[in-house]
Amino acid sequence: MDAQNTEAIVPRNLHFEFDETLPAYWHSNNPAITSYYDALSFTFPEGERFFIDSVKRYRNCGSPKLQEQIAAFITQESLHTREHLAFNRIATDHGYDLKPIDNFLKRRLGWARSRSHIKQLAATMALEHFTAILAHALLEDPAYIDQAPEPIQRLWRWHAIEEIEHKAVAFDTFMAAAKNMSPLRRWFMRSAVMVFATVLFLHTIFLGAKVLFRQDGINTPKTWLRFLNYVFVKPGMFRRVLDAYFTFYKPGFHPWHVDDRRLIAEFIPSIAA
């Protein structure tokens, strides 16, 4: 399946109400589980701005169809940032100081922005693969998030739907931008950047969780065992996406080789207010 016949990319300008009645441990009253989603969400505003800037530089490289998709991608990511900033305020309203995370992300992305433009685009392509496979997992098994308060469920499902819709945009932009590279060099660049992005992504999520655990006074082996168990074992979202993760390294990979449009169709009704 190529970029011409994938799902339409439809930005949905949705607002989610997160009021003061939402508990700090909004997922199953469990700080280890809640911190996984919170840590992911803390990365989105800075991360998505980086994605937008990386892709925007190459917006004139591809076909008119791809240019339209880039415009829709930018709108979707901007809306995700706006709503995740609102979601992240649940943590600050409960007294967490997110400055250590914000400062760390600014430093890390500042460093990323000092790399070449094509490497920044490759990093965006790699991280968009992460968001697409995690989004697929989140929709595939409703149990991940169905313990959460209703506006939080809708936020994460809305975001997951749109990450799947635009999952090939950064990839297709990279392929258009790097069309003069040899296929071997292109493959090497995207694989090397993916290895690097994987290490940095995991480190960033763990750091986000650690900041929360520290401020709660529960930065203990017991909390970390619960966190690692949730992420890698039961239900083990990272374990479940492992096969999909590795397909990225195959020569000839394209995000739409996995056609998960059925998940979009299935969950669109659940995100309406």
Ligand SMILES: [Fe+2]
């Ligand atoms: Fe997003």
Ligand SMILES: [Fe+2]
């Ligand atoms: Fe995205």
